Amino acid sequence: MNACVSPPPSAALGQHSLFDLWECDPERISNRDALRDALLGVIREHRGTIVEQVFHQFSPHGVTGVIVLAESHLAIHTWPEHGFAALDLFTCSATLDHAAIERSLGEALGARRIERRSEARGLPQKGLANEGAPSQPPPKAIPAPGA
Numbered sequence: 001m002n003a004c005v006s007p008p009p010s011a012a013l014g015q016h017s018l019f020d021l022w023e024c025d026p027e028r029i030s031n032r033d034a035l036r037d038a039l040l041g042v043i044r045e046h047r048g049t050i051v052e053q054v055f056h057q058f059s060p061h062g063v064t065g066v067i068v069l070a071e072s073h074l075a076i077h078t079w080p081e082h083g084f085a086a087l088d089l090f091t092c093s094a095t096l097d098h099a100a101i102e103r104s105l106g107e108a109l110g111a112r113r114i115e116r117r118s119e120a121r122g123l124p125q126k127g128l129a130n131e132g133a134p135s136q137p138p139p140k141a142i143p144a145p146g147a
Contacts, residue, residue, distance in 0.1 A: 013122025014072060014092040019102055021085040025110030030080035032057040036065060038108040039076060043067060046101050048074075048091075071096055085109055090121070 029035060036055045043050055048069050055065035061081055067074045071093040078085045087105060089098060098118060106114050 012120035014090055014120075015098055015118060016121045017089045017098045017102070017116055017118040019085075019087040019089065019105060020115040021087065021106060021109055021111035022083065022114070023112035024078075024080075024083045024085050026080040026083055028109050029063065029078040029083075029085050030061055032063045032065070035063050035076070035078065035109075039065065039067060039074065039105075042101060042104045042108055043069065043074060045104055046096055048096055085111070 027034075028038065032055045036053065040050065040053065048071055050067060051070055052068040053066065055063060057063055061079075063076070063078045065076050069091070072090040073088070075088040076085055089096075089101060091098070098116075102114060102116055105111070
C-alpha cells in the first residue's frame, strides 16, 4: 500500500518539513504511550495512512518515535527537561497538509512556539541530458607546475 503516486515530471516527489516545538508541556512529551497516542491521533485526524509505528522511552527522560506512513513518515525526538520536541515529516502525497499538521502537533504537545522549515524534495534538475548525467563536462585537471 504505497500512497505515493508519481507526480508530473516538473513536480517535486515529496515535501519535507522539520518542526521545532518549544515550550511544550513536559508531561505531554515525556511519556511514550501518551506521546504515541497523541501523534497517531494527529495523523488519523489528517487522514494519513499508518503502516507501522515504534516509540522508545529513554531514561531518565525523553522519547523517540517513528510512524511509518503509506505517504512516508513522521519522526519525533523529545527533550522534556527543555520543553522541546523536534519532528520530521516527509510526505509524497499532496493530501497531507503540512501547515495543518503543524497546528495540530502544536496543540497536541502544548507548544507555545513552533518553527518550521520546509523543502520540496526530488525536484527535477534542470540541464540534465539524461538521468544522472551532468549537463557540463567535469572541469579539466590543472597540471602541476613543471609537469
